[in-house]
Amino acid sequence: xxxxxxxxxxxxxxxxxxxxxxxxxxxxxxxxxxxxxxxxxxxxxxxxxxxxxxxxxxxxxxxxxxxxxxxxxxxxxxxxxxxxxxxxxxxxxxxxxxxxxxxxxxxxxxxxxxxxxxxxxxxxxxxxxxxxxxxxxxxxxxxxxxxxxxxxxxxxxxxxxxxxxxxxxxxxxxxxxxxxxxxxxxxxxxxxxxxxxxxxxxxxxxxxxxxxxxxxxxxxxxxxxxxxxxxxxxxxxxxxxxxxxxxxxxxxxxxxxxxxxxxxxxxxxxxxxxxxxxxxxxxxxxxxxxxxxxxxxxxxxxxxxxxxxxxxxxxxxxxxxxxxxxxxxxxxxxxxxxxxxxxxxxxxxxxxxxxxxxxxxxxxxxxxxxxxxxxxxxxxxxxxxxxxxxxxxxxxxxxxxxxxxxxxxxxxxxxxxxxxxxxxxxxxxxxxxxxxxxxxxxxxxxxxxxxxxxxxxxxxxxxxxxxxxxxxxxxxxxxxxxxxxxxxxxxxxxxxxxxxxxxxxxxxxxxxxxxxxxxxxxxxxxxxxxxxxxxxxxxxxxxxxxxxxxxxxxxxxxxxxxxxxxxxxxxxxxxxxxxxxxxxxxxxxxxxxxxxxxxxxxxxxxxxxxxxxxxxxxxxxxxxxxxxxxxxxxxxxxxxxxxxxxxxxxxxxxxxxxxxxxxxxxxxxxxxxxxxxxxxxxxxxxxxxxxxxxxxxxxxxxxxxxxxxxxxxxxxxxxxxxxxxxxxxxxxxxxxxxxxxxxxxxxxxxxxxxxxxxxxxxxxxxxxxxxxxxxxxxxxxxxxxxxxxxxxxxxxxxxxxxxxxxxxxxxxxx
Amino acid sequence: xxxxxxxxxxxxxxxxxxxxxxxxxxxxxxxxxxxxxxxxxxxxxxxxxxxxxxxxxxxxxxxxxxxxxxxxxxxxxxxxxxxxxxxxxxxxxxxxxxxxxxxxxxxxx
Numbered sequence: 001x002x003x004x005x006x007x008x009x010x011x012x013x014x015x016x017x018x019x020x021x022x023x024x025x026x027x028x029x030x031x032x033x034x035x036x037x038x039x040x041x042x043x044x045x046x047x048x049x050x051x052x053x054x055x056x057x058x059x060x061x062x063x064x065x066x067x068x069x070x071x072x073x074x075x076x077x078x079x080x081x082x083x084x085x086x087x088x089x090x091x092x093x094x095x096x097x098x099x100x101x102x103x104x105x106x107x108x109x110x111x112x113x114x115x116x117x118x119x120x121x122x123x124x125x126x127x128x129x130x131x132x133x134x135x136x137x138x139x140x141x142x143x144x145x146x147x148x149x150x151x152x153x154x155x156x157x158x159x160x161x162x163x164x165x166x167x168x169x170x171x172x173x174x175x176x177x178x179x180x181x182x183x184x185x186x187x188x189x190x191x192x193x194x195x196x197x198x199x200x201x202x203x204x205x206x207x208x209x210x211x212x213x214x215x216x217x218x219x220x221x222x223x224x225x226x227x228x229x230x231x232x233x234x235x236x237x238x239x240x241x242x243x244x245x246x247x248x249x250x251x252x253x254x255x256x257x258x259x260x261x262x263x264x265x266x267x268x269x270x271x272x273x274x275x276x277x278x279x280x281x282x283x284x285x286x287x288x289x290x291x292x293x294x295x296x297x298x299x300x301x302x303x304x305x306x307x308x309x310x311x312x313x314x315x316x317x318x319x320x321x322x323x324x325x326x327x328x329x330x331x332x333x334x335x336x337x338x339x340x341x342x343x344x345x346x347x348x349x350x351x352x353x354x355x356x357x358x359x360x361x362x363x364x365x366x367x368x369x370x371x372x373x374x375x376x377x378x379x380x381x382x383x384x385x386x387x388x389x390x391x392x393x394x395x396x397x398x399x400x401x402x403x404x405x406x407x408x409x410x411x412x413x414x415x416x417x418x419x420x421x422x423x424x425x426x427x428x429x430x431x432x433x434x435x436x437x438x439x440x441x442x443x444x445x446x447x448x449x450x451x452x453x454x455x456x457x458x459x460x461x462x463x464x465x466x467x468x469x470x471x472x473x474x475x476x477x478x479x480x481x482x483x484x485x486x487x488x489x490x491x492x493x494x495x496x497x498x499x500x501x502x503x504x505x506x507x508x509x510x511x512x513x514x515x516x517x518x519x520x521x522x523x524x525x526x527x528x529x530x531x532x533x534x535x536x537x538x539x540x541x542x543x544x545x546x547x548x549x550x551x552x553x554x555x556x557x558x559x560x561x562x563x564x565x566x567x568x569x570x571x572x573x574x575x576x577x578x579x580x581x582x583x584x585x586x587x588x589x590x591x592x593x594x595x596x597x598x599x600x601x602x603x604x605x606x607x608x609x610x611x612x613x614x615x616x617x618x619x620x621x622x623x624x625x626x627x628x629x630x631x632x633x634x635x636x637x638x639x640x641x642x643x644x645x646x647x648x649x650x651x652x653x654x655x656x657x658x659x660x661x662x663x664x665x666x667x668x669x670x671x672x673x674x675x676x677x678x679x680x681x682x683x684x685x686x687x688x689x690x691x692x693x694x695x696x697x698x699x700x701x702x703x704x705x706x707x708x709x710x711x712x713x714x715x716x717x718x719x720x721x722x723x724x725x726x727x728x729x730x731x732x733x734x735x736x737x738x739x740x741x742x743x744x745x746x747x748x749x750x751x752x753x754x755x756x757x758x759x760x761x762x763x764x765x766x767x768x769x770x771x772x773x774x775x776x777x778x779x780x781x782x783x784x785x786x787x788x789x790x791x792x793x794x795x796x797x798x799x800x801x802x803x804x805x806x807x808x809x810x811x812x813x814x
Numbered sequence: 815x816x817x818x819x820x821x822x823x824x825x826x827x828x829x830x831x832x833x834x835x836x837x838x839x840x841x842x843x844x845x846x847x848x849x850x851x852x853x854x855x856x857x858x859x860x861x862x863x864x865x866x867x868x869x870x871x872x873x874x875x876x877x878x879x880x881x882x883x884x885x886x887x888x889x890x891x892x893x894x895x896x897x898x899x900x901x902x903x904x905x906x907x908x909x910x911x912x913x914x915x916x917x918x919x920x921x922x923x
Contacts, residue, residue: 011861028841028890029864035842036860059859067865075872589888590880 004033010061014069018076019516027592086744091485094750098478101758140304154178168214173297175206203227219292221284226331228277229338236266241395248417262395265341285365291372309766311464329381336385340392347399355396362389371797376783379793390416423791424452441465441554453788460771462554467765473565481750485743492740515736524583529752532575540568580745584738593734828905831898840889
């Protein structure tokens with residue numbers, strides 16, 4: 001303690017509310033008095049005389065105290081307010097910003113959203129749906145969701161039709177929605193009262209109304225036929241009528257054959273209804289075109305949606321597509337079954353002309369439906385009907401006893417299967433598809449194998465998925481920072497409380513010697529944040545652009561790219577610890593606290609050690625490992641490298657901690673050893689645990705590694721706190737002050753991170769999703785035009801079928 | 815000779831600004847320099863300098879930074895800000911006008 005402490009205590013007495021400021025002023029005054037006394041000593045004053053002379057030259061300490069208080073009054077208030085705001089609002093602000101970031105981008109699992117978005121209408125709109133709705137005009141909402149006041153999807157579609165009663169597209173949309181919910185046996189939705197109210201008469205009435213609006217479209221006949229057979233139609237396989245044909249789904253050129261079992265009516269046939277249905281189908285086949293305009297309606301609906309701002313909002317659109325497309329397809333296939341069953345029945349009755357005539361009608365009807373198909377799923381239904389019709393011809397000729405015609409029909413069925421084999425898939429395209437699947441990410445991974453020759457740029461899909469994962473990783477990192485900040489702040493509060501309690505009990509502890517909340521200053525704070533948050537982020541962005549990052553492939557191919565999040569989190573945590581600690585050390589030195597030795601070696605040493613070990617680990621992973629042919633060996637070494645890197649960082653942190661509390665006491669040494677042991681134990685415990693896990697279940701090792709890193713960071717921060725806050729030492733007051741103040745620095749880092757990286761990632765994901773939408777305005781209408789299905793559709797539709805009319809009158813309606 | 819408190823009070827701030835315009839100084843250095851250059855005419859009570867420095871810092875006229883001095887001891891150095899520089903120039907002009915006028919009135923020059 002300084003010789004002038006009594007004087008300076010009196011001179012700064014009125015600043016006692018702000019411990020840090022008082023310490024700083026005290027130190028400045030002591031520095032002055034010591035310099036003054038030294039000068040008197042140089043003038044041959046004795047030690048006591050020099051001291052007395054310096055005190056006299058200084059002036060009355062009470063006067064100085066009053067003037068110091070007046071000079072610093074505003075500053076005291078400002079600092080008190082600033083600290084209060086920092087303590088009370090910084091962490092909550094960080095939490096609020098993180099919550100905002102999470103809510104703005106990631107909500108419920110996309111699958112759940114998609115399920116709720118079928119056909120646009122939803123009984124209980126999800127949060128995501130409400131957000132999208134809020135960005136639409138009333139007219140746009142009416143077209144996309146239907147009548148928002150409706151209590152079921154059919155009434156919702158009716159609301160749109162009623163708003164534009166002369167618009168055939170909306171009439172057809174209403175009709176197909178109604179058909180979708182008209183008597184679906186075994187479907188849980190049939191239990192709803194509104195569902196049971198839809199009658200055959202309702203559907204037929206609306207079909208008639210649609211035909212009046214759109215007289216050239218045969219779809220209304222198909223719908224009428226479906227209603228006629230719905231109540232009674234059932235079928236069963238007849239094992240007495242089987243034959244084998246070329247397997248269309250086998251490898252191209254494969255002679256593999258598959259067995260076909262003919263289907264016939266099961267149960268009693270309603271002859272009157274069947275006659276009505278067949279007549280309706282005849283009328284439909286005679287129309288110029290047959291189209292449910294599903295994709296037209298889909299395009300029209302999607303045009304109403306605001307541009308998607310996230311991958312999840314894009315999936316919201318896809319969910320809407322699925323709901324729009326499915327309704328009519330099931331009925332189309334069912335009517336084909338009715339026709340083929342009836343053809344076989346007529347053949348059994350010896351009615352050759354009637355049976356063949358029905359199949360010709362089906363062929364014509366299907367060609368017209370195929371010509372209107374824009375979607376893969378629609379096309380596959382048309383193709384299956386074509387196959388069914390060819391197979392039924394074989395059966396019909398066999399039942400009629402015409403062996404030659406049956407053989408000829410079988411040859412045609414084989415030719416059809418061969419065409420499918422040849423044009424739907426080939427070995428070259430298979431390899432290309434596999435590579436695209438690897439590059440495509442989860443979304444395209446599901447779609448690409450189903451569509452051979454799908455010529456589509458998958459990069460935007462993959463990148464958008466990575467953006468989504470980046471957001472998730474950032475969220476986890478931010479939560480880690482919040483927990484770390486809360487732990488540090490809590491440690492400060494608990495330390496202060498323990499100290500006050502000890503002081504009250506007279507246990508030799510001075511309350512005035514408690515931890516100080518240190519303000520490092522804006523400049524130092526900026527350096528800490530730039531070094532600990534900004535630089536690692538920039539480095540990470542650069543890393544993701546490199547081919548070694550593995551981001552040229554999707555996460556469906558490998559989870560390897562997410563490994564980078566772990567070191568990134570460790571690096572930020574370690575840099576925050578090291579740079580934040582150094583800034584606090586400098587400030588503590590300014591205000592006269594006893595601090596550990598020069599920061600130079602332990603800051604640079606710890607960072608260098610961590611980075612070198614990291615570089616070694618990652619270099620090993622990237623360069624050495626890439627040359628290894630054996631995947632398991634590669635992964636094992638990669639894993640060990642990453643763990644060595646993590647453990648190295650822990651050593652660096654433990655080393656820093658040891659210097660931070662550089663006490664000479666025996667107790668301090670024991671405490672340091674204990675702290676090092678705890679930290680090292682955590683680091684290596686995580687490593688050993690990870691290795692054991694890896695050996696027991698190799699599949700989840702990457703996910704486990706990420707978890708180990710996150711847990712280790714959190715536990716490490718907690719262990720550091722326990723050690724530093726609980727042990728005495730020469731620089732104990734600094735250590736406790738540093739721990740208490742670091743919480744605010746960490747919260748500030750979290751706030752900066754969420755306010756900079758958050759919007760940047762949001763913007764990036766939005767830009768990528770815009771790219772996805774531009775490449776696939778409507779997902780499904782790319783499937784036919786950009787794949788081998790295009791050739792097969794041309795074959796099915798033939799030359800004589802005119803392309804279907806586009807949306808009739810929809811522009812004039814709006 | 816010692817000046818009256820009232821007469822000296824208004825000169826302290828311009829003098830501090832003027833000295834800091836030359837170079838950064840710590841508190842004790844400022845006091846010593848003033849004593850030296852004024853040959854003891856301006857003898858400040860050393861302790862009262864710091865409230866003034868803090869007040870000037872609060873007014874953004876000067877800024878402070880801790881640095882290790884030549885002896886290795888950390889000292890708080892004060893330096894002029896652009897705002898302080900402007901005030902110094904204005905003070906010099908005012909002082910020139912005032913001292914001229916006072917010379918005429920008191921000394922008959």
